Structures are given as structure tokens and as C-alpha cells.
Amino acid sequence: MENKAHALATGLFVLLLGAALVLVVLWFRDDRGSTQDFTVVARAGVPGLNLKAPVKLRGVVIGKVDSIAFDPKEPRQILVGIEVDAAAPVAAGTVAKLGYQGITGLSFIDLNDGETPRDPQASVLVTRRIDLAPSVLDQLSDAGPKLVQGAMNTMDRINRVLSDSNQQQLSETLVQLREASVGLNHLIEELRPTAKALPSLVKNADGLVVAGQRTLGQVDTLAKQGGELVEEYKTRAVALEKLGDAATQMQTTLRRVELALVGSSDKPRQRAVLDDLAQAAKALERAAQTLGDQPQSLILGPKPALPGPGEAGFDAGSKGK
Numbered sequence: 001m002e003n004k005a006h007a008l009a010t011g012l013f014v015l016l017l018g019a020a021l022v023l024v025v026l027w028f029r030d031d032r033g034s035t036q037d038f039t040v041v042a043r044a045g046v047p048g049l050n051l052k053a054p055v056k057l058r059g060v061v062i063g064k065v066d067s068i069a070f071d072p073k074e075p076r077q078i079l080v081g082i083e084v085d086a087a088a089p090v091a092a093g094t095v096a097k098l099g100y101q102g103i104t105g106l107s108f109i110d111l112n113d114g115e116t117p118r119d120p121q122a123s124v125l126v127t128r129r130i131d132l133a134p135s136v137l138d139q140l141s142d143a144g145p146k147l148v149q150g151a152m153n154t155m156d157r158i159n160r161v162l163s164d165s166n167q168q169q170l171s172e173t174l175v176q177l178r179e180a181s182v183g184l185n186h187l188i189e190e191l192r193p194t195a196k197a198l199p200s201l202v203k204n205a206d207g208l209v210v211a212g213q214r215t216l217g218q219v220d221t222l223a224k225q226g227g228e229l230v231e232e233y234k235t236r237a238v239a240l241e242k243l244g245d246a247a248t249q250m251q252t253t254l255r256r257v258e259l260a261l262v263g264s265s266d267k268p269r270q271r272a273v274l275d276d277l278a279q280a281a282k283a284l285e286r287a288a289q290t291l292g293d294q295p296q297s298l299i300l301g302p303k304p305a306l307p308g309p310g311e312a313g314f315d316a317g318s319k320g321k
Contacts, residue, residue, distance in 0.1 A: 040080040040096045042132040048107035055082045055109040062088040092123035098135040
């Protein structure tokens with residue numbers, strides 16, 4: 001019985017040790033169950049990136065680097081194989097960058113969601129390829145030569161500015177500035193009496209301003225009076241114009257009366273009223289003379305005239321008598 005107990009204990013120990021070894025192997029293999037593979041295409045270097053380096057999606061570890069090798073078709077490209085969880089939400093336009101772990105110099109693959117490609121066939125989920133965008137260090141290294149060249153150009157310009165001829169001109173300019181400063185000091189000394197007299201001038205100017213305001217007030221009054229006179233003159237002008245129109249009408253009326261009484265020299269056939277009156281007066285005078293010579297004609301009618309030659313009862317002798 002004792003031997004059987006020892007054998008049972010030994011078997012249990014072996015089983016537990018085997019299970020522990022399996023767990024340790026699985027832990028070192030980082031077995032995540034079902035996974036999916038992608039290839040990160042790097043057109044620049046991948047400094048600090050090693051096998052088993054973590055792969056993060058928006059800061060969450062979802063896999064690891066499985067392989068690093070040059071592209072046999074394009075030696076300038078580096079193909080980094082990554083293995084990520086099958087449940088990881090890798091989008092169609094995902095892009096990758098190199099992230100750095102503190103000051104150790106080690107890097108990892110940092111995935112971020114990009115823009116969805118217009119062509120579905122170019123999707124990351126179809127091609128299983130993810131482009132590696134330049135990191136901050138890559139950008140700095142690319143910009144470094146440009147910065148150095150810009151600094152060299154700046155230094156060259158500074159050297160040109162600080163050439164011997166420019167330094168001489170600068171020295172002459174400084175001398176001229178010093179002379180101008182001395183002249184400015186003399187001018188200030190000369191202007192001090194004027195500055196002291198300024199308060200009195202300001203007071204006088206205040207008095208002039210007050211007088212000017214009064215003058216302006218008088219000018220406004222005169223302007224108002226002038227406006228009133230202008231309005232009055234306008235009224236009188238209108239009255240004079242009316243008088244002129246009335247005089248013109250009266251002249252026209254007198255001309256018409258004159259034409260009616262005297263007649264017009266332009267129209268001789270038109271008889272004037274005065275001519276008619278004169279003829280009527282002559283006819284009245286003749287009638288009065290006939291009535292005076294033959295009063296009986298008023299009752300018996302006018303005496304018939306003697307028959308003339310060729311008329312019945314004509315007597316040539318009686319005409320002689």
C-alpha cells in the first residue's frame with residue numbers, strides 16, 4: 001500500500017509539472033488563439049524594431065511582430081509581418097507608424113485608423129498590406145539637411161552683411177548718428193525758451209478761440225439776416241414780375257383799343273371806328289341841312305329830284321333856268 005501511495009504521488013507531481021511546462025511554453029509563445037496576419041510596408045528604415053515587438057491599435061496591444069525582411073521584388077522596401085488578434089477592429093484604411101518605448105530606443109508598430117480608400121480593392125482588409133508612415137524622427141532626419149542648408153545660407157548672408165565695406169558704412173552711419181544726436185541736443189536747448197513761452201501762447205490762443213467763436217456767432221446772425229433779406233427780395237421780385245405781366249397785358253389791351261378806334265396801317269381795308277363815326281356825323285349833318293331847307297319833307301317826304309337827261313319829263317330849258 002505504501003509503494004502504491006508513493007507511485008500515485010509521483011504521478012501527480014509529474015502531471016502537474018507537465019501542465020506547468022505547457023503553460024510556460026504557451027505564455028512565452030504568447031498564444032492568443034485565432035489570429036490574422038498583415039504585412040507592414042516600410043519604405044524607410046525601421047530602427048529599434050525587433051521580433052516579438054508589440055503591435056498596438058490606438059494604444060491597445062493586439063499582436064506582435066512576426067518577421068522582418070527586405071522585399072525581394074523591391075529591395076528598398078522592408079516587409080514587416082505582424083500577427084494580430086482576429087477580433088481586433090482593423091479598419092480598411094489603417095496606417096502604421098513606429099512608436100518608441102521611452103528612452104530605450106526600442107520601437108513598436110502603432111496602428112491608427114486612416115481614411116477609407118475609394119477603391120475597395122485597395123483596402124487593407126483585401127491586400128493585407130499596411131503602409132508605414134514616416135515617424136517624427138524620420139521627418140526630422142528628412143528636414144535636417146534642409147535646416148542645415150538654410151542655416152548655411154543664413155550664415156552666408158550674415159557674413160555678407162558683416163563684410164569690411166558694410167562695417168565701414170556702419171561705422172560712418174554711427175558717426176553720423178552721433179553728430180545728429182549732438183545737433184538734436186543743441187536744438188532742444190534752443191527750443192527750451194520757446195517751450196517756456198508756450199503756456200502764455202496757449203492762453204492767448206484760448207482768447208483767440210473765444211473771439212473766433214463770437215465772430216462765428218455774429219457771422220451766423222448775419223447769415224440768418226441775409227437769408228431773411230433774400231426771402232423778402234424774392235417776394236418783391238415775384239410782385240414786380242406780376243406787375244410787369246399786368247403792364248404787358250394793359251399795353252396789349254390799349255393796343256387793341258387803339259386799333260379798334262384808329263385802325264391798322266397794315267390793313268387799310270379795315271375801317272376804324274372813328275372813320276365810321278365821322279361818316280355818320282356827315283350823314284347826320286346832311287340830313288339836318290335837308291330838313292332845314294325842306295321842313296315839309298318831314299311830313300310829305302323829300303322833294304323828288306328833277307328828271308335827268310333821258311328820263312321822262314326832262315326839260316332842257318328848265319335846267320338853264
